[in-house]
Amino acid sequence: MFRFTCCQTFLRSMLASLVATIALAGAAHAQSGLGACCLPTGACISNAASTQCQSLGGTFLDGQACSACDQAGACCRGSVCTTTNPAQCAAIQAQYFGGTCQPSPCPSTTVPGVCCNPVTGGCFSGPATQCAAPAIWYASPITCNPFPCGNLGACCNVGGGCTQTVQAGCNGTWTANSPCPVTAPCSPAGVCCITATGACISSSAANCPTTAGTFFPGATCSTIPCQPHGACCYLNPSTNSYQCIATVKAECASLGGTFLANTPCTPNPCPQVPRGACCIPGVAGNCAFILQTQCPTGSPFFPGQTCTPNPCPNSHGACCTATAGCIVVAAGQCPTTSLYIANTPCVPNPCPVLGACCTAAAGCVYTSLTNCPGQYFPNTTCNPTPCNVTGACCTIDGICSATVATQCSGQWTASTPCTPNPCPRGGCCNPDNGLCVIATQAQCHAHNLLWLGSGVPCTPNNCVPRRGACCVTGSAICTITTASNCTGTWHANHPCAPNPCCPPNYTGSGVLGIGDIFDFLSAWFAGCP
Numbered sequence: 096m097f098r099f100t101c102c103q104t105f106l107r108s109m110l111a112s113l114v115a116t117i118a119l120a121g122a123a124h125a126q127s128g129l130g131a132c133c134l135p136t137g138a139c140i141s142n143a144a145s146t147q148c149q150s151l152g153g154t155f156l157d158g159q160a161c162s163a164c165d166q167a168g169a170c171c172r173g174s175v176c177t178t179t180n181p182a183q184c185a186a187i188q189a190q191y192f193g194g195t196c197q198p199s200p201c202p203s204t205t206v207p208g209v210c211c212n213p214v215t216g217g218c219f220s221g222p223a224t225q226c227a228a229p230a231i232w233y234a235s236p237i238t239c240n241p242f243p244c245g246n247l248g249a250c251c252n253v254g255g256g257c258t259q260t261v262q263a264g265c266n267g268t269w270t271a272n273s274p275c276p277v278t279a280p281c282s283p284a285g286v287c288c289i290t291a292t293g294a295c296i297s298s299s300a301a302n303c304p305t306t307a308g309t310f311f312p313g314a315t316c317s318t319i320p321c322q323p324h325g326a327c328c329y330l331n332p333s334t335n336s337y338q339c340i341a342t343v344k345a346e347c348a349s350l351g352g353t354f355l356a357n358t359p360c361t362p363n364p365c366p367q368v369p370r371g372a373c374c375i376p377g378v379a380g381n382c383a384f385i386l387q388t389q390c391p392t393g394s395p396f397f398p399g400q401t402c403t404p405n406p407c408p409n410s411h412g413a414c415c416t417a418t419a420g421c422i423v424v425a426a427g428q429c430p431t432t433s434l435y436i437a438n439t440p441c442v443p444n445p446c447p448v449l450g451a452c453c454t455a456a457a458g459c460v461y462t463s464l465t466n467c468p469g470q471y472f473p474n475t476t477c478n479p480t481p482c483n484v485t486g487a488c489c490t491i492d493g494i495c496s497a498t499v500a501t502q503c504s505g506q507w508t509a510s511t512p513c514t515p516n517p518c519p520r521g522g523c524c525n526p527d528n529g530l531c532v533i534a535t536q537a538q539c540h541a542h543n544l545l546w547l548g549s550g551v552p553c554t555p556n557n558c559v560p561r562r563g564a565c566c567v568t569g570s571a572i573c574t575i576t577t578a579s580n581c582t583g584t585w586h587a588n589h590p591c592a593p594n595p596c597c598p599p600n601y602t603g604s605g606v607l608g609i610g611d612i613f614d615f616l617s618a619w620f621a622g623c624p
Contacts, residue, residue, distance in 0.1 A: 130157040133164035133181035138327075138340045140294060141349060146265075147289075147296055154181035154191050161349060168193035171201035207235045211244035218244050249273040251281035251299060268302060285312040288321040294343060295321040326358040328365035330386075337365040371398040374407035374423055376440045382407040391442035393422040412437040415446035434462060451475040453482035453500040470500035470507050487511040489518035493535045506537060519549035522557060527587075528579040529560030564589040566596035 132140040132148035132155055139161035140148070148155040156163050163181075169192040170177050170184035176196035184191040192200040201223075210226035211218050211233065218239040226232035250258045250265035257275035258265070268281075286295050287303030287310050295316035303310035324341055329352030331338040339360035347354040358364055366388075373383050373390035382402035383390075390396045393413075397406045413436040414422050414429035421441035429435035439445050452460045452467035459477035460467075472481050481500065488496045488503035495513035496503075511517050522531050523539035523546055531553035539546035547557055565574045565581035573591035574581075586595050 128158060130155055131159040131161050131163050132156075133185060135182055135185045137182050137338070138342045138346065139164040139182075139350075140289075140346065146302075150296060152185065154185040156181060166193075169196050169200050171199075176201045208233050209237055209239050246271055249275045251302075257281050268299075285310055286314045286316050286321075287311075294346075325354055325356040326360050326364050327352045327354055329353075336370070337368065339363050339365045369398040371396055372400045372402050372406050373397075374411065376412055376423065376438050381405075381411065391423075391440060393420065393441040395423060413439045413441050413445050415449055420444075421446045434466075448473050451477050451481050453480075455501045458482060458501070470503060472500075472509075481509060484509050487513050487517045489535070489537070493518045493520045493538075521549045521551040522547035522553045524558035526558070526561045528577065529556070529558050531556050531558040561587055563587040564591050564595050571596045 129142045129144060130148075132143035132151065132153040134140070134151060134153040140151070140153070141161045143153075143155070145155045145157065165180055167178050167180050170179045171190045171192060176199040178196055181191045194200065207220065208223065208226075209218055209220050209232070210230050212230045220239060223232045244261055246261065248260070248262065248265075248269050248271040250260050250270075251268040260269075262269045262271070281299065284297065284299055285303075287298035287308045288295055289308045297316065298308075298310065300310045300312060321343075324343055325347075327340050327342045327347035327350060328337050329340070329347065329350040330336070341360050344354045344356070355364055368386050368388050370384060370386055371390075373385050373387075374381055374395040375383050375391060382405050384402050387396055387398065395407065400406055411423055411425045411428075414424045415434040415436070416422060416430065421444050423441055434446065434449060436445050447463040447465070449461060449463055450467075450471055450473040452462050452469055452471050454460070454467075454469035459480040459482045461477050464471050464473065470482075475481055483499060485497055485499055486503075486507050486509040488498045488505055488507050490496075490505040493516070495516050495518045497513055498507075500507045500509070506518075508517060518535060520533055520535050523534040523542075523544050524531050525544055531547075533553060534546075536546045536549070545558075551557065560577040560579070562575055562577055563581075564586040565576045566572070566584040566586070567574070568583040571594065573594050573596045575591060576585075578585045578587070584596075589595055
């Protein structure tokens with residue numbers, strides 16, 4: 096007898112604990128905050144209320160972000176468990192649990208229990224297969240007595256009017272143990288424009304907080320000026336393609352998509368860009384599975400093909416061509432007339448300015464200026480070749496001769512006669528001493544002098560000598576003069592303040608000593624800091 100009484104006490108304790116847990120779970124559900132609302136269309140509303148999500152037919156994930164809507168989990172339709180995301184689970188009117196189907200969270204068809212309807216407050220005994228959504232099924236030993244479905248009360252619906260229901264089934268303001276109508280009448284119906292998403296929902300003024308939206312009494316979502324809906328083209332990572340959903344601009348931005356205002360998804364306005372293998376030198380395996388629009392210009396692209404097996408050559412690089420610009424090819428596939436840069440992509444473009452190089456030994460070669468030992472023609476191809484064209488050849492002394500580019504050892508100008516002489520001569524300035532002579536530009540630059548320009552005379556002398564600081568040898572005396580007038584060390588364009596003539600080794604012995612101190616003091620009184 097004692098053992099039976101002890102078992103009864105234990106079972107009652109377990110039952111009371113389970114009922115209390117369910118009651119706490121129901122209270123937590125009723126007081127849930129904001130979260131992600133996964134709609135059956137595949138769209139998601141962030142920071143939504145559970146009541147708002149229910150009115151839209153979505154699956155509410157309390158405290159979750161919209162990224163959770165793409166996470167697959169256990170979805171129960173009766174006792175059958177499948178793995179899908181919350182939106183797809185809601186679309187088949189099933190219950191989303193999350194987690195995995197091993198072990199299955201779905202109720203067994205043979206386990207007895209009770210079905211609680213949160214809308215009507217009704218309760219009946221039966222298996223889980225007879226408890227259709229939105230009803231909630233509780234396994235035995237929960238019974239309908241004591242009543243597990245909550246207390247009835249008055250619900251002021253978001254669309255206006257009053258309904259007698261339980262708190263979990265109220266999509267508005269609920270008053271416990273109160274009949275309809277309540278003492279204070281329900282607020283008028285209208286629409287609420289959600290600020291964060293631009294969504295329009297039927298609501299009452301009491302259920303449209305000013306911090307979350309704007310209320311328009313007596314209006315409908317077909318007439319209210321909420322943020323306009325449109326087509327959102329976003330990249331679906333599960334299908335590797337662009338998908339179109341009808342939503343608002345703010346929600347589209349959270350998906351990283353492109354919003355097309357007042358545009359339907361039928362016909363599909365989103366670009367149907369294929370994914371495939373893109374050969375990019377420098378990445379792992381020289382291959383990346385990306386969108387065709389993301390593949391750098393000039394890189395080989397294989398639509399619909401992955402990087403396993405790798406279709407890209409093991410060793411390839413940038414080929415600088417005259418007609419196609421920069422293209423990525425395998426080693427050995429770049430024409431000999433083009434420039435090949437191994438293991439280098441075409442973005443950013445590594446190709447230098449190319450042109451025709453005319454030499455007596457090789458004729459015409461398409462290459463860069465730095466690789467040309469002869470006459471160079473930038474942005475010019477060898478077909479037709481510019482090397483057979485007669486032009487003016489200017490030697491360093493200004494003498495002009497008519498010849499082809501390969502025979503010119505000076506500056507050559509295509510299709511130019513020697514009469515009048517096109518070889519320019521003018522003033523050549525030595526900025527150190529101010530001397531000016533008449534010479535060609537090539538002659539002037541060969542001596543690192545300043546060429547004043549073609550036809551510029553030396554009389555009057557336009558060559559102004561540079562001035563700088565002159566340090567007299569063996570002293571700290573500094574004067575401003577030209578290089579030719581300085582008998583010591585000259586510093587171009589340097590002032591005397593600060594004085595550049597104050598070395599620490601004043602004696603010149605190469606070793607700092609007491610003599611340097613006395614010489615420093617003498618220099619100090621001479622004005623050297």
